[in-house]
Each structure stands twice: as structure tokens, then as C-alpha cells.
Amino acid sequence: MTVMIHHEDFDPWDALRAAEQGIPVEARGAASVFVGRMRDFNEDDTVTGLFLEHYPGMTEQELERIVEAAQQRWPLLGVHVAHRVGEVRPGDALVLVATWSAHRAAARDACSDILERLKHEAPFWKRERLADGSSRWVERNTPG
Amino acid sequence: MTVKVLYFARLREELGRDGEQAELPAEGCTVAGLWENLHGEPPPQRLMTAVNQSQAGPDTPVRDGDEVAFFPPVTGG
Numbered sequence: 001m002t003v004m005i006h007h008e009d010f011d012p013w014d015a016l017r018a019a020e021q022g023i024p025v026e027a028r029g030a031a032s033v034f035v036g037r038m039r040d041f042n043e044d045d046t047v048t049g050l051f052l053e054h055y056p057g058m059t060e061q062e063l064e065r066i067v068e069a070a071q072q073r074w075p076l077l078g079v080h081v082a083h084r085v086g087e088v089r090p091g092d093a094l095v096l097v098a099t100w101s102a103h104r105a106a107a108r109d110a111c112s113d114i115l116e117r118l119k120h121e122a123p124f125w126k127r128e129r130l131a132d133g134s135s136r137w138v139e140r141n142t143p144g
Numbered sequence: 145m146t147v148k149v150l151y152f153a154r155l156r157e158e159l160g161r162d163g164e165q166a167e168l169p170a171e172g173c174t175v176a177g178l179w180e181n182l183h184g185e186p187p188p189q190r191l192m193t194a195v196n197q198s199q200a201g202p203d204t205p206v207r208d209g210d211e212v213a214f215f216p217p218v219t220g221g
Contacts (some may be wrong), residue, residue, distance in 0.1 A: 036221055052220070053153050055213060058197035083220060095221050115221060121199070123192075123213075124220025125153035137154040138219045 001071065003063040004082040005054065009089075012082065012096040019080035023100050028077050030104040032111035034097045040090035042138070046131040050088040055123040059083075062122045070099070070114050074106040081114060083124065145171060145208035147178060152215035155191075168206075176202035178212055190217055 002019060004010075012035045020031070038050055067079050078100040084093060097115045101107040119141050126138040150163040166182055175195065179187040187193075193200045194213040206212055 054220075055150075055152060055194075055197070055215070058194055058213070061197055062199075119218075119221035121218065122220050123152065123194070123215060123218050125216065126219045127153070137157075137216070140217065141219055141221065 001064075001067050001079045002081070003060055003067060004080075005056075005060060006082060006084045007086050009092050010082065010084065012093045015080065015082055015096055016098055019078065019098060020100070023078040027102060028100045029102045030107040031098065031100050032104075032107035034095070034111055034115050035093060036095040036115075038088050038090050038092050038094055042128060047090065047128045048131055049090075049129040051127040051129075051135075052085045052088055052094070053125045053127070054083075054085045059123050063118065066114055066117045066121065069117075070110045073113070074099075074101065074110040076101050076106060076110055079110070079114070081118070083118070083122075085124070145173075147173075147206055147208070148211045149178070149182065150211065150213040152213065154216050155214055166212075171207065173206045174202065175200050175204045175206060175212060178206050179214065187214070191215070192217060 040047055063081050067081060076099055080098045082096040097111050099107045099111040127135055128138055129135045145168050147166045149166050151159050156162050168181060175193045176187050192215050195204050196211050
């Protein structure tokens with residue numbers, strides 16, 4: 001199980017390949033992956049950039065707690081969670097959640113659960129910059 | 145007792161500071177009591193809190209040396 005905070009742009013597919021190395025290939029019948037990237041629009045406005053703030057220390061602990069809860073609930077062979085912080089541009093990867101299990105239901109359900117809990121519980125905050133030069137804090141997550 | 149207080153995101157900007165040291169008269173304080181002591185009113189409704197980097201509620205006790213964080217609802221992912 002690994003939890004990573006990236007301060008610079010990262011390639012989620014490279015991270016995925018690296019994370020997979022430690023899991024025996026013969027056992028991992030199923031992998032489920034979610035990659036979230038920054039959009040260039042939100043609530044009908046063009047967004048030119050994003051500042052992602054976190055709470056160093058607590059953010060990592062919360063992500064670990066969320067992953068551990070998923071490991072208790074589903075038979076997982078591996079979990080990798082990565083999240084970007086700092087100045088982000090449209091198209092940059094924001095979040096990666098990957099789960100490996102022997103079977104598809106555990107991998108898929110755990111991936112979805114970790115992502116949703118991350119969005120509602122882990123201390124990250126987004127401040128978006130708009131095309132007219134103004135900026136605003138994002139007040140809530142999109143419904144899905 | 146002394147408590148380290150942290151503010152994040154919009155709350156940090158609105159208050160104009162990322163934290164402060166709070167000197168409280170005695171033991172037996174709660175998270176909500178700490179906010180009221182510092183800001184003179186009950187904590188805002190949607191405020192989230194953590195004590196020593198674990199999620200906490202308004203009634204969570206605060207002790208000498210604790211790190212207490214206040215922040216708006218989270219928006220990661």
C-alpha cells in the first residue's frame with residue numbers, strides 16, 4: 001500500500017506501472033484504476049489554473065486511514081493512491097486511485113470507495129483561477 | 145495551557161493568518177470552546193476540525209500542547 005503527495009506534475013500511468021511491480025502478477029486477477037485530471041471549465045466558467053492546498057501530515061494520515069479501512073473491507077493485493085498539490089494546470093493529473101485484487105468486484109468497489117472517501121474526508125482544498133484573472137475557492141465537490 | 149491553532153484555505157485568507165498560539169485559562173476546553181475563546185462567537189456551521197491531525201468534532205476535548213486545525217469543507221480529488 002502506498003500513498004503519495006506530488007508537488008509537481010506526475011504521470012499516473014508511470015506511477016501505476018511502478019506500483020504494480022510489488023504485486024505477484026499470477027495473483028492479480030483484477031486491477032481497477034481511477035485517474036482524475038484538471039478540467040478547463042467549472043460551473044460554466046473557463047478555468048485557467050488551480051492551486052491545491054493540503055495539510056501536510058494530516059493529509060497523508062487521512063489517506064492512509066481511508067486505504068486501511070478499504071483493506072479491512074475487501075481482500076486487496078495492493079493499493080496505490082496519489083494526489084497532486086500546488087499549482088496545477090488544465091490537463092494535469094490530480095488524483096490516482098488504483099486497487100488490485102484476485103477478483104473484479106473487490107478491486108472495483110474498493111477503488112470507488114477510496115475515491116469517494118478521499119473527496120469528502122481528506123484535507124485538500126482547491127482555489128481556481130478564472131479566465132478574467134479572478135480566483136475563487138471551490139466550495140463543494142461535483143456530485144459524481 | 146497553550147494550544148497551536150491552524151487555519152486552512154478560505155478560512156486562512158478570511159482571517160489573514162495561517163495560525164496562532166492560543167493561551168487558555170484551564171484544562172477542560174473543547175474544540176468549539178477554543179474557537180469561541182479566539183473569535184468571540186460559536187464556530188461557523190460548516191467548519192471542519194482536527195485535533196492532532198485527526199478528524200474531530202465541536203465537543204472533542206483540547207489539551208495542553210495539542211494542535212487544533214480549523215478548515216472549510218474539503219474539495220480534493
